[in-house]
Amino acid sequence: xxxxKFFRGFLMILLxxxxxxxxxxxxxxxxxxxxPQPAKYTIKGQVLSQQDxxxxxxxxxxxxxxxxxxxxxxxxxxxxxxxxxxxxxxxxKDDFFxxxxxxxxxxxxxxxxxxxxxxxxxxxFVPGVTPITPVEGGxxxxxxxxxxxxxxxxxxxxTDANNQPVTGSINITAVIxxxxxxxxxxxPGLAVLRFEPSGLQFSNPLPLVVDNPLTANRFKNVQLEYxxxxxxxxxxxxxxxxxxxATNKYSTSITHxxxxxxxxxxxxxxxxxxxxDINVVDTPxxxxxxxxxxxxxxxxxxxxxxxxxxxxxxxxxxxxxTGADATSLEAMIKNVIKPYxxxxxxxxSFETIQENITVSxxxxxxxxLVTTGRQAIxxxxxxIEIETSSGTKILNFEVHSAGATALFFQDIIIDDHSHGxxxxxxx
Numbered sequence: 545x546x547x548x549k550f551f552r553g554f555l556m557i558l559l560x561x562x563x564x565x566x567x568x569x570x571x572x573x574x575x576x577x578x579x580p581q582p583a584k585y586t587i588k589g590q591v592l593s594q595q596d597x598x599x600x601x602x603x604x605x606x607x608x609x610x611x612x613x614x615x616x617x618x619x620x621x622x623x624x625x626x627x628x629x630x631x632x633x634x635x636x637k638d639d640f641f642x643x644x645x646x647x648x649x650x651x652x653x654x655x656x657x658x659x660x661x662x663x664x665x666x667x668x669f670v671p672g673v674t675p676i677t678p679v680e681g682g683x684x685x686x687x688x689x690x691x692x693x694x695x696x697x698x699x700x701x702x703t704d705a706n707n708q709p710v711t712g713s714i715n716i717t718a719v720i721x722x723x724x725x726x727x728x729x730x731x732p733g734l735a736v737l738r739f740e741p742s743g744l745q746f747s748n749p750l751p752l753v754v755d756n757p758l759t760a761n762r763f764k765n766v767q768l769e770y771x772x773x774x775x776x777x778x779x780x781x782x783x784x785x786x787x788x789x790a791t792n793k794y795s796t797s798i799t800h801x802x803x804x805x806x807x808x809x810x811x812x813x814x815x816x817x818x819x820x821d822i823n824v825v826d827t828p829x830x831x832x833x834x835x836x837x838x839x840x841x842x843x844x845x846x847x848x849x850x851x852x853x854x855x856x857x858x859x860x861x862x863x864x865x866t867g868a869d870a871t872s873l874e875a876m877i878k879n880v881i882k883p884y885x886x887x888x889x890x891x892x893s894f895e896t897i898q899e900n901i902t903v904s905x906x907x908x909x910x911x912x913l914v915t916t917g918r919q920a921i922x923x924x925x926x927x928i929e930i931e932t933s934s935g936t937k938i939l940n941f942e943v944h945s946a947g948a949t950a951l952f953f954q955d956i957i958i959d960d961h962s963h964g965x966x967x968x969x970x971x
Contacts, residue, residue, distance in 0.1 A: 575908045577955045583652035585625040586902055589662040589886075591618045591635055591643075594722070600666060603637045623902050628652065632776060633664075640666040641738060644724050644776065645886070655953045657903050661848070663886035667722055673715040678702050678746070688720035690735045691755045694798075697748045705743025716740070721803065724771055725883040726778060730812070731769065732880030733805035734794070742801055749783075749797035754806045756792045757876065758869045763808035764929040764936055768796045771803040778805070808928065810880075815923035817947060822846050824951070825898065827915040830958060831907040839907060841900040842951060844917050849891040850945035853923075863937045865930065873930075877941060881926060885945060894946060905953060914954040920947030 587607075591600045591614050599618030604611060607622060608631075614620045625631075628651040635643040643666050652658050676682040681698030685691070702710040717740040723733045735754050756762050768781040785796040785806060798804060825843040856877050860870045878890060907913045926941045 575910060578906060580654035582626060582654055583656040585628065585649045586623040586659045588621045588659060589664060591664045591666060594665045594667045600637060603635050606634045607631055635664055635666055637666060640668050641721055646726055652950060657901055657951045658948050659901050660948055663888050665722060665887040673717045675713045675715050677713045684716060684718050686718045690757050692735050692737065693753045694718055695751045701747040703745045722887060723883040726776060731807035731810050733807050736805040738803045739801035744801040746799055749799055751797050754794045756794060757872050761865060761869050761930050761932050762787060764931045765809035766794055767807055769805050769807050811927040813925045815925055817920040817922045819918050819920055822917040822919045822949060824915045824917045828912040829907060830912040831909055834909050837907050839903060839905040839913060842903050842915055843898060843900050844949065845896055845898050846919050846949050847894040847946040848897050849895050850885050850943055851891050851894060853942035853944055856941060859939055859941060863939055881943060901951060910958050911955050912958050914956055916952045917949055919949045922947040
């Protein structure tokens with residue numbers, strides 16, 4: 545019996561020992577890859593003065609319930625936004641007219657970081673005003689590339705925004721102001737005007753006359769639009785815009801002070817986007833330490849700016865528009881397309897820049913972060929009708945612009961079991 549107990553105990557010792565040996569040969573669990581992270585959206589931009597193109601510091605940038613202030617170089621940023629869709633930014637600074645910029649993010653998949661870069665120009669108040677007594681009437685000459693005059697007919701009475709009578713002399717400011725681009729539907733302004741004090745209402749229509757910048761041609765479809773600041777939308781007015789061939793001028797009228805533009809109807813059509821691979825400088829990033837590491841920026845090479853697929857001068861020449869009108873029209877087409885792209889000029893070819901994109905990634909020990917990137921090249925066509933001596937010409941201008949960048953991430957375990965020239969590896 546004692547012998548039997550001895551062998552039983554001996555067998556249990558052997559069994560435990562063999563289990564211990566078996567357990568020590570188990571393969572260690574590999575780290576679990578991190579879960580996909582929601583897409584992030586970032587808006588970066590710079591604000592410049594129209595007067596000298598210098599950066600504007602201290603501009604208040606408001607976007608919904610968010611706000612920030614530009615730094616010494618006019619730079620601002622809203623980063624790590626979690627929602628796709630439309631965003632409207634309002635820029636405010638003392639002694640400058642407010643500016644507005646709208647953009648839209650398309651829904652992105654997890655692990656994407658989308659960055660929108662914009663440039664905004666703000667117009668300073670023009671020193672000096674024109675004092676006019678509405679009962680006596682008068683005319684205001686408004687400077688600019690396209691001359692404009694506003695007339696206050698004699699005998700006009702005035703009320704303010706609260707419908708209270710305004711008497712005596714009024715210091716009127718009438719200035720050219722940049723166009724406000726809203727969404728994807730916008731008619732370029734032949735002249736965009738801001739009249740102050742805002743909200744004044746006049747008993748008589750105030751004749752508004754705009755010179756035609758062309759001599760042998762004119763825009764076929766011209767209309768008056770009013771910018772409704774409460775809805776942030778342009779509204780076409782019922783007051784017609786007429787053309788006088790004898791004076792080569794457009795005429796219309798307004799009855800209250802606000803922001804207006806004499807626009808020519810332009811059909812803007814999206815032609816879709818092309819996607820191109822971009823070079824990711826910071827890839828791969830390996831973590832060979834024993835602790836997780838955080839990555840906050842990824843450096844990439846991306847395209848910047850926008851180009852005309854066919855030069856404007858070539859489109860005009862093909863339509864038979866030459867001479868001084870072609871020169872004027874080329875400058876106008878380039879200028880009226882600028883607001884769609886942050887009031888910057890078109891390039892002959894895309895510029896390539898290096899940029900750090902803000903990300904939020906964690907690399908676990910023994911993993912490497914492999915990043916690839918793509919950039920959208922947006923394509924839009926602008927169609928304008930010109931009335932010439934030989935009939936109506938339809939002009940099409942295709943514009944390609946550098947769009948949003950998207951980063952794609954892979955967390956890959958580092959393979960440290962590869963065979964070298966001297967052998968090695970693991971069992």
